[in-house]
Amino acid sequence: MKKSILIVAGEVSGDLHAAKVVRAVKAYSPETVFWGIGGDDMCAEGVELLQHTDQMSVMGLGEVLKHYSFFKGVLKQILAEVDKRKPDTALLVDYPGFNLRLATELKKRGVEVNYYISPKVWAWNKKRIPKMAKVIDRLMVVFPFELEVFKGSGLRADFVGNPLVAQIDDVLSRDSEPLPWKSARRIALLPGSRRQEIERILPTMLTAAKKLEERFSELSFMIATPNERIEQLVNEQVARSQEKPIRLTVVCGHARELMRQAEAAIVTSGTATLETALIGTPHILVYKTSAFTYWFARVVIKVSHIGLVNIIAGRTVCPELIQYDATAETLAAETAKLMVDTPERAEMLKGYAEIRQLLGARPAAENVAAILCED
Numbered sequence: 298m299k300k301s302i303l304i305v306a307g308e309v310s311g312d313l314h315a316a317k318v319v320r321a322v323k324a325y326s327p328e329t330v331f332w333g334i335g336g337d338d339m340c341a342e343g344v345e346l347l348q349h350t351d352q353m354s355v356m357g358l359g360e361v362l363k364h365y366s367f368f369k370g371v372l373k374q375i376l377a378e379v380d381k382r383k384p385d386t387a388l389l390v391d392y393p394g395f396n397l398r399l400a401t402e403l404k405k406r407g408v409e410v411n412y413y414i415s416p417k418v419w420a421w422n423k424k425r426i427p428k429m430a431k432v433i434d435r436l437m438v439v440f441p442f443e444l445e446v447f448k449g450s451g452l453r454a455d456f457v458g459n460p461l462v463a464q465i466d467d468v469l470s471r472d473s474e475p476l477p478w479k480s481a482r483r484i485a486l487l488p489g490s491r492r493q494e495i496e497r498i499l500p501t502m503l504t505a506a507k508k509l510e511e512r513f514s515e516l517s518f519m520i521a522t523p524n525e526r527i528e529q530l531v532n533e534q535v536a537r538s539q540e541k542p543i544r545l546t547v548v549c550g551h552a553r554e555l556m557r558q559a560e561a562a563i564v565t566s567g568t569a570t571l572e573t574a575l576i577g578t579p580h581i582l583v584y585k586t587s588a589f590t591y592w593f594a595r596v597v598i599k600v601s602h603i604g605l606v607n608i609i610a611g612r613t614v615c616p617e618l619i620q621y622d623a624t625a626e627t628l629a630a631e632t633a634k635l636m637v638d639t640p641e642r643a644e645m646l647k648g649y650a651e652i653r654q655l656l657g658a659r660p661a662a663e664n665v666a667a668i669l670c671e672d
Contacts, residue, residue, distance in 0.1 A: 299328045299329070299330060300326060300328070300329045300330065300385045300386075301329075301330050301332070301382055301383070301384045301385050302322070302329060302330070302331050302332075302384055302385060302386055302387065302388060302669065303332065303333045303375070303378075303379060303382075303384040303386075303387040303388070303403075303408070304318075304319065304331050304332070304333040304334075304335065304339070304344060304387070304388045304389075304390070305333045305334045305335075305375070305387070305388075305389050305390065305392065305395070305396055305399060306333075306334065306335045306336070306339065306350065306390035306391065306392060307334055307350055307391075307392035307395055307396070308350055308391065308392055308490070309336055309350055309490040309523045309524075310391070310490075310567065310568040310569075311335075311350075311390040311391040311392055311414065312335045312336030312337070312338045312339050312350050313336075313338050313464075314390060314391075314413070314414065314460045314661075314662070315335055315338075315339055315344075315388070315390045315413075316335070316338035316339045316341065316342045316344075317460060317464070317661075317662035318388065318390075318413065318662045318665045318666055318669070319331050319339060319342040319343070319344055320342050320662070321662045321663045321665070321666035322666040322669055322670060323342075323343075324666070325666055325667070325670045326670055330345075331343070331344040331345070332344060332345035332346075332347065332378070332382070332384075333345075333346070333347060333375070334346065334347060334348045334349075334350070334371070334375070335349070335350060336349060336350035336351070336524075337524055347374060347375065347378065348371055348374070351524070351526055351527075352367070368395060371395075372395070372398065372399060372402070375399065376399075376402055376406075379402075379403065379406060379408060380406070384408060385409075386408070386409040386410075386411060386669065387399075387400075387403050387408050387409065387410050387411065388411045388412075388413060388665075388669060389410065389411070389412045389413070390412075390413045390414055391413070391414040391416075393416030393417075396412070396416075397416060397425070397428075397429065397432070400412065400429075400432040400433055401432045403432075404431070404432040409434050410432060410433050410434050410435075411433075411434060411435050411436075411437065411665075411668065411669060412429075412433045412435070412436045412437065413437045413439075413457075413665050414437070414438075414439055415436055415437075415438045415439075415443055415447075415454075416429070418446070419442075419443065419446045423446070426446075426447065426450045426452070427450065429450075429452055430450050430451045430452035433452060434453070435453050435454075435455070435668060436452055436453065436454040436455070437454075437455050437457045437664070437665050437668065438454055438455070438456050438457070439456075439457065439458065439459045439460065439661060440456075440459065440609060440656075441456050441655065441656070441657070442609075443456070444456050455664075455668070456659075457659060457661045457664035457665055457668075458656075458657060458658070458659025458660060458661035458664060459656045459657075459659075459661060460661040460662055461568070461571055461572055461575055461656075462575065462653070462656050462657070462658055462659075462661075463658070463660055463661065463662070464553075465553065465572060465575040465576055466658075468553045468554065468557065468576070469557070469576065473554065473557065473558065474551070474554055476519065476546075476548065476551060476554060476555060476558060477519075477546050477548065478517050478519060478546065478558070479517040479544035479545075479546060480515040480516060480517040480544055481515060482513060482515055482516045482517065482560055482636075483516075483517055483518075483519065483558055483559045483560050484506065484509065484516060484517070484518050484519075484559055484560060484561055484562065484563070484632070484636075485518075485519060485521070485555045485556055485558075485559035485561075485562035485563070485564075485573075485578070485580075486499075486502050486503075486506060486518055486519065486520045486521075486562070486563050487520070487521060487552065487555075487556075487562060487563070487564045487565055487569045487573075488502055488520065488531065488565050489565035489567060489569075490522075490523045490527055490567075492530060493586070493587075494565050495527070495530050495531055495534055496530075496534065497585040497586065497587075498565050498583060498584065498585050498623075499520075499531065499534045499535075499538075500534065500538060501583070501585065501623055501624070501625050501628060502563055502583070502628070503534075503535065503538045503540060503541040503542070503545075504538075504540040504541075504625035505563065505625040505626075505628035505629040505632065506518045506541065506542040506545070506563075506629075507540045507541055507542050507625075508625060508626065508629035509542075509629050509632060509633065510542040510543065510544070512629070512633060513633075513636065516542070516544065517542075517544035517545070517546070518542050518544060518545045518546070519545070519546045519547070519548060519555055519559075520535075520545070520546070520547045520548070521548055521549075521550070521551055521552035521555045522547065522548070522549050522550075523549075523550070523552070524549065524550075525549055528547060528549045531547055532547055535547065540625075552569065552572075553572060553576065556569075556572060556573050556576045556578050557576050557578065559578050560578075560635075560636055561578065561579050561580060561581075561632055561635040561636050562578050562579070562580035562581075563580065563581050563583060563628060563632055564580045564581070564582055564583070565582075565583060565584060566582050566583070566584040566603055566604055566617075566619075568605070570582050570604050570605055570606055570615065571605040571606055571609075571652075574606045574614070574615070574648075574649045574652055575649070575652070575653065577646065577649055579615075579635035579641075579642050579645045579646065580615055580635075581615065581616050581618060581628060581631050581632050581635070582603075582604045582606075582615050582616065582617045582618065583618045583619075583623045583628060584603065584617075584618075584619050584620070584623065585619075585620055585623050586620070602617060603617060603619065604617050606648070606649075606652060609652050609655055609656070610648055610651055610652055610655075612648075614644075614645055614648030614649070614651075614652070615645060615648075616631050618631065
């Protein structure tokens, strides 16, 4: 009998990880039908999309509140389809603000809830763990330390491996592909995949790049965007910028190849920071948000770092320039330390090796697929 799976990934990174799971499930069970929320990668794997990640990717409390009616409507739409289609199971991928609420409603309807890539309750709200245990049947975590977080909660948790490890190893195993760099010395700029990130962070990146260009001769910069819609936003921001480097190129896709070829990188906080570390390119983490969201985060977040690289290592491996510390001058100065054989660069690369060892090499997508296909 054909199996129906509701799958929800509301962001670009989750879309990529979910697409890998879809492919792995179809290797087990080609007749399985997937439908839900995702992006271009899930669409390419044959998932029927009811909403695209471009509409769902909103960051920050203030921004979420502005779009509250939209998200309420999407939740209503998904639940109407659940009532109509009666899926055999659901796979919710990261995106906790929406997915935990959806999990509650799915549980009321008797739908089995699998959750891949846990909400970061260890960072900001461990009090949510009992609620998660009530609405999630199985949690698949991607960091080994998360097993201890959920120990004794009654929530069945499995460490399936980190999906980025296999994906990055695949990139590194292939021949390097040509990219339109404008000089031999190369810096990657990764401003994020959300409109708010591009509007708030990219201008500072561009000014920092200009300062680096003035300091180092024959330096070129490249920005990678996840899709054509984000590429248009980036190009519009670049066109408006009064301070930007002369040798600058914007490309659609190729982010990991871009990281691989760069001498150093300036990266917006998120999954891309861990990707950059696994590839082995020294980087600076940067993040800016609205004043209200920043204030709220300072109140609720209970960890000393926000970057995945530093959280996994349990120490500062990569500098984090957040909000008011994220000035163009500081960003340029910190990046400059990584562009020659310095103690800072050597220590960062040593930290990268530790992180790879901690994450191991389990095939995450295949492990998730095996769980979904269990009888």
